Each structure stands twice: as C-alpha cells, then as structure tokens.
Amino acid sequence: MGGSGVAGMKLAYWMYEGTALSGITRVAGSMQKVHTVIHGPQGDGYVNVMYSMLERFHTIPPFTLSTIGRREMAQGSRARLVETVRRVDAQHQPDVIVITPTCSSTLLQEDLLAVARTLGKQTKAKLIVPNVNAFRDLEHRAMDDFLTQIVAEFATEQPKTEQFSVNLIGPSYLGFHQLHDMQEIRSMLESLGVAVNAVIPYGASIKTLQELTKAHLNICLYHEYGQSACELLKEKFGIDYIVATPIGIRLTSQFVKAIGERAGLPVESYIRQNLAPSGTIARFTKSVDSLSALFGKRAVVFGDYSHAVGMTHLLREIGVRVVWAGTYMKTMEKAFQASIGGLADEVFVCDDFQEISHKIRDTHPDIVLGTQMERHSAARFNFPCIVISSPAHILNFPLFPAPVLGYQGMTRMLDTINSTIKLGLEEHLVNMFGEDSPGMGEEDTAQEQVAVTSDMPKAPDKTTAGEGELKWDAEATKALKQVPFFVRGKVQRNTENYARERGYSEVTLEVIYAAKAYFESKSNQGER
Amino acid sequence: MERVERENGCFHTFCPIASVAWLHRKIKDSFFLIVGTHTCAHFIQTALDVMVYAHSRFGFAVLEESDLVSASPTEELGKVVQQVVDEWHPKVIFVLSTCSVDILKMDLEVSCKDLSTRFGFPVLPASTSGIDRSFTQGEDAVLHALLPFVPKEAPAVEPVEEKKPRWFSFGKESEKEKAEPARNLVLIGAVTDSTIQQLQWELKQLGLPKVDVFPDGDIRKMPVINEQTVVVPLQPYLNDTLATIRRERRAKVLSTVFPIGPDGTARFLEAICLEFGLDTSRIKEKEAQAWRDLEPQLQILRGKKIMFLGDNLLELPLARFLTSCDVQVVEAGTPYIHSKDLQQELELLKERDVRIVESPDFTKQLQRMQEYKPDLVVAGLGICNPLEAMGFTTAWSIEFTFAQIHGFVNAIDLIKLFTKPLLKRQALMEHGWAEAGWLE
C-alpha cells in the first residue's frame, strides 16, 4: 500500500489494487508465446484461477510455478527454478520465459537475474526477469514498469506505415471490460479512417513489439499504466503519444479530436453524428422521462483513476449530480484533483475500503458507481450500485459486447444506469401514494412494522449528536410510516439530526415539515 | 504391491489461509487476522470474493517494509488487534501466519501470548503458511491452536459463573471434586451443525446418547478431552491436532475410515460401537438402505473412470467411496499423505488396487490423463475450464470442501457431486452440443 513507509503493519479487509505478481502475469499472460515461471510458494498459483474463472480460459494459462517449499527454504530454491525453466522451455517452446518474483522469493532474496544469466545461454527462449519489487510494488506500477521493460527490450527502428496508424497501449486480460473497449476503439478508429498498427499487451507477440515503431501515434488507453512505455517510444523513436480514456461525451470528443489533429483527418462530423437528436445518447438524455429519473439525482463515484474521472464526466453530462468522486490510485492524487475540477462537490484519494464504505453510508446517494467492493457496501446499506472499475467480479466479464469507452460504451452505461436507478415516474407515484401493497391487511401492517424497525438505526447513531433516542409522537410516527420504506431510514435520520441540532426533544409533525422544507431547499441549492 | 508414488511435483491447490472461508463462520465471535503480504490479501480476495461478503470477520495485517526489520512484531500487531477489537469485539482472535512470516522467522507465538494478556482474551497463533501446507490444512492449524481451550477435566458441579475468564484457569482446578471418570466420545472436525446433528442422531440410535464435537462453535464450550476420551476424526487432514491430542491428552484416537459415503459411515459407526461395547448389528441394514437410496445415482457411476488430480486432501476417502460404487479410480492424486491417520483408507485403496500419487506433478498427470481417458476429473478451480475445453468432464475439488458430505443422510449430496457433471455433459450432448464435435 502507498503511504509513509514509516508505519508498520496495516489492517486491511480488501485490496483495491492487485500485487506486482498479478500485474506481471496480466501483461505476460495477455501475450502470445510468452510463458511465465512464478517463483513462489504453492498457493501463489492462484493467478491460474483468475484466468480460468474470470476470463474462462479454455487453455491452461501460461503460468508454471517453481515451488518454494520447506526444502527450498532450507536448501535454496535455485535448483528447482533451473529445472522448472528448462522444462518449460522444452515443453512449451515459448519465445520468452518471464521469471517472475513473488513476495516470498523477494524476501528470500533469491537472485533471479543471476539464474537467468546463467540459464539464458542454454534455453531456446529468451529469459526475462521483471524489474520490479514484488513485495512493494502494486499491480499497475508493475504493469507500467514491465511493459516498458519489454518494449525497451524488443522494439526496433522500423519504417512507418504509409497510412497514418496508431498503437493501442493497454488492453489486457483481467482488466475492467478492456477487451470490449479494445473492440470499440478499433471500430471507432475504423470509422475515422485510422489504422491500428498494434495492440499491446493483448495478443501481442515478440514480433508485435518489434514492429511497434511502425506506428505514427501511441494511444495509451488507461492512465494507470502504459504511459512510461509511450514515453520511452517517444524518446527513442520519436513517436508521439496521447493518454486518454474516452468515457462520456466530452472525453470522447477530446480523444477523437486529438487523433484527428495528428492524423490530419476531419472528425467533427463523426462527433455530431453520434450526438445527433436521432442518436441513442441524445434521445435518452433529452427524454422528458430522464428529467425526473436523472436530473439532480445524487451519485457518488469511486474507482481507479481512469474510470472515476470518466464516470464523473459522464454523470454530469446526463444531469446527475456527483456528491463526491474518489480514487484509490494514491500516486495520482494531483492529476485526479485537476481532472475532476469542479465536476464533483468533493474530490479525494483513499484506499481504505472501510472508510469508503462509511462514506457511502453517510452520504445516502441515489446511486453508487464504484468497484466490486462498493457494490458490497451499497448492498449492505441498500443503495443501487453499478460496478465501473476494478476490482471486478465475474459479472464484469460479460459475454455480450460491453464496452465502457466511446459512444457505444456511453450507450451501454446509460442502459445500465437506467436499469439500476429508481425510475422517475415510478418514484413520483411511490412518493405520492406510498408502496403498492395489495390488500393491506393486518399481516401487511405487521410486516410493515418490521420494516420500519429494521430500517431504523439499531442504536442512536454515534456519528451524530448521540444524546440517546428522540421520541416520535403518534402523529409523527404515522407520517413516518407513510414514507416509502426505502427512504424511510434516511428521512428518519435527517429529521432526527435536524431536531437535535435545534434542540427539540420530541419529533412532532411540525418538526417533520420544517425538516423537510429545510432539506429540500438545501438539496435544490446543490443541484444548480 | 506398493501403490503410493511420490512425484514431489507442482499441482494446483489453494493456499491454506483459504480455510478462513469456513472457519470464520464456524467459530462464533471470532476474528481471523492473517499476517502476511499483499499477495495473501489479493489471493483471498480473488479466490473467495464470489462466496464471501465484503464485510466478514477476517482481515489482514499487511506487512510493510518497516516490519521486515523490526525486532518484534508485538507492538505493530497490537495496534492492528486494537482496531479489530474496536470494530468487532471478538471473543477470540486467530492470528494466521503466512509464507512471509515463515521466511522472516517472525515469532508470532510470543506476540500472541503478550497480546492475550494485554487484551484479556485469547489471541491465538496458527501456522497456515503456504510454504509447507496445502489448502485444507489451515483447519488443522486452527483446531490445533484451539486445543488449550479444550478442558482436561469436566467441571465438577454445574458451571458456576467464574470470576476469571475460564480460559485462564482451566487445569488448575484439579482439587475440586471430580466427576466420575467416564469414557466420552469426541468427534473432531469443523463440520456444519446439521452434519453434527445427523451423526449424533445416528450414534444415539446405536446407544450412544452423548457425543461431543470439537470444535464447538463457542470457544467456552469445548468438550473435555483426556485419557478417558475416545477421539474420532471426521476429516482426514487434522494430523497435527490428532498428534497433539495423542501426546498431551493421552486420549485414544480411533483408527477408522472417515464417515464419507455409506461404506465409510458404516465402518466409522462400527468402530465407535465396538469401542464402546455397543451392538453393531443394525449398522449393516442402515448401510444397505443408504446404498439402496443411492441406486439411481450408482447406475450412472458404475464402471466409470474417475481421476483425482489432488487438491483438498479429501481425495483418499473420496476415492475409497467411489471404489465402493464400482467406479474405477484411475488415479488418486493428493497433496500429502499422513500414513498413520489415513492407514485404514490406504489399506482399502491398496486392496482395491488404486494408484495413489502423493504431491503429484501436474504436467505428468496431463499425460496420464490422455492414457486413462477418465470420464470425470476432480480438479482445482484453476484448471477445470481448460480441462473441459480439452474434452474432459470435471468436478471442482473445492465443492467437496464446501458441501456437506459426511454420514448416511448426506451421502446423496456427496454422490451427486460426482454424477452432476456427468449428467450435465449428457444433457448438453442431447440438446445440441453433439454438433460441436469436440465434446464427444
């Protein structure tokens, strides 16, 4: 985890970023004829599970463990490593064998480079040892470093393609919808008349790396990694690059324009066409229904850098208010603040799952856009949620084309938001007439009673004034019961906070109405 | 014929810390704190995310670089434990060690002792490092850590509220009037409450009304184990726990097969009845009935070839059960074999000429698979999908760990774990997949 380096052990429940090992295997595992030997304990073979389960791999993932067991701890692990690398070389005949360290091998201070140096003369495959600190580095950092390392290793000067062409840097296995994004960007570029010279690391071979320099422009699709490789290609081979994750209207426009400018192609009509009144995006956004369904709704956004920035833009473009936007990419704090600018009421960086969870609880958003972990938190507090960033879940590896980037990505997001957030008319009716409950008999009332109590905070909320429970008189209780159950908790909390702040000892109808007036005027201000 | 081969190879299994998945649910008011690196946390997240809520009673004390050089982990660990206490108020914390703890030779035992005193409740170290243990052995480590809470003596009178927490004082009360020494039976293994209930019911019908189980979900209610106790393991991987019980409690550990499948359950019940001098004649009929109930499933299995690649250490009892179903077990791969605790299972498997491979080499297994052409392969989560693509039918080994497979009543659930993949394949073939060609 980032942070000071002075502090010791840190309590963590879940991790937002994977390890250096997962970063390296994401790069190497996405490539062709590249096999990875993992130097670690038996349990570290779990990377296989990710490929097998999440990507539904139909071949045995290209990872072989060189096991560190008791014996290797006592007698050294070099013999086993040498044997494993030789075996992999003979059996799989890859072009490259990546010998990757793990936390454990790093702590054992095994010198993998020395092993590679001696062995390299005997193996057919080229041996590469990633230049990372497996103990300290996180997934994206390791991906960035390792991509740069292999690009530096293999890229050679080549004549440029005749037609303007680009390289797409970023798409890889286990990324968040990245392979869907890749297809979308490809078809976008095709519409613009721009050729794709190469994609790395997904599907890349050594030849692909060698021929990267044929392209006129590098497009780094995700801010988390890949930029260093672009920088290297610029310095060594003079290839210009852009770093952009085109999510929503504005970022996609910028992206398309940046490419058009370099390619000397007109792009305005492409943009216009996608935003035309006849297009899905405009029809949805301008639809009178989304005035009540979306406009002024309160969203919170949390994710990696690229997706949190992109989604914040997108939400504003359809009229949703972003109460806060956060990222766990601690190393990118400044850039994050700058890119979100005034789009969210609050912008922050944090990698503590619990803290985010509490923040969601306290914010009471209409919708949460977060990672798989925020999905858990949102479910716990009963808020609608969409997963928009890694860490992801099997559900984020859909079979049907599901890009996040470009206009298609936006269309898909709109569908997802539409099916997740409470719809406008429905909400109106519920607010006016209460939940639909066929035949409100004794039993229903009893159930409803249960709903009321289970919705209420069990104990006085410690975060508020905390002077014990407020009494609700009969009329006020009745009014509270008329509030739809899914917002009842929120109304109760707001009213009680309001009452406490103003020194009421009991909640009456008067207090409820005053609180309602107060909160509604407040929320209207925020919307503008 | 010697049928156990050792390949010292690399196979696909989970790390033992994964056992928190079921243990944190089994032991009430507990918290499992895994002291390890980012890798351990990422592994658990990846492996268990699908099954476990984000807000569970386990977490990680992630080692930072300063921890690598610090003289004692007690202070830093103490801060983390404090946070856990504030949030969860656990009655017991298990501190699980990992590879990095092993490599750094961190002494968590001493730290835990200090922290137990400081916090006034047990903070127990358990060795679950992936260096020398595999998947399910995490349970052995945690049960082993719980042994000090297993009283040596039954409380003399009905439990009176004690001033000191019980766990500080057991064993020091020997001057109190002792209950009459009677032999008690303790079953060992973290199985579900419903499995326990079923086994207790079977034994009650056979004349044994009081059957204790270790671990109890409540740390203050662990059963008595001493030289009067007959201990019978429910899981085949509790070797350290059993060894300590033999050595320190001088209890009798019954050597029997495991109560998995009707055959195993019958042998298991017979062994217990014989030990307690009870009539065993009714067991035969119960077993026969259990087999009759399985008949439709047995018809699917008979004559099939099944191979275990080795993952969860349940392989030998499962293979033995399958041979009783007239399945040809072409290979029983398993990470590790404790020849003493598995003696009876080993003998049966040898009689039935099953090839057993300890610590198998996956690459070699792939080759053997081509020769055997098994109808079903039981494999770890990481390789099932590729094997399916190669045309094999697979069952996830992890399902056997998470399903209830002990006793007569559960036998149907157990056998279905084997028949379901076969039925699925058949169903797909009947409904369009024959056209794909490769499934044949």
Ligand code: SF4
């Ligand atoms: S304990 Fe060892 S094998 Fe298990 S996850 Fe941690 S480092 Fe990997």
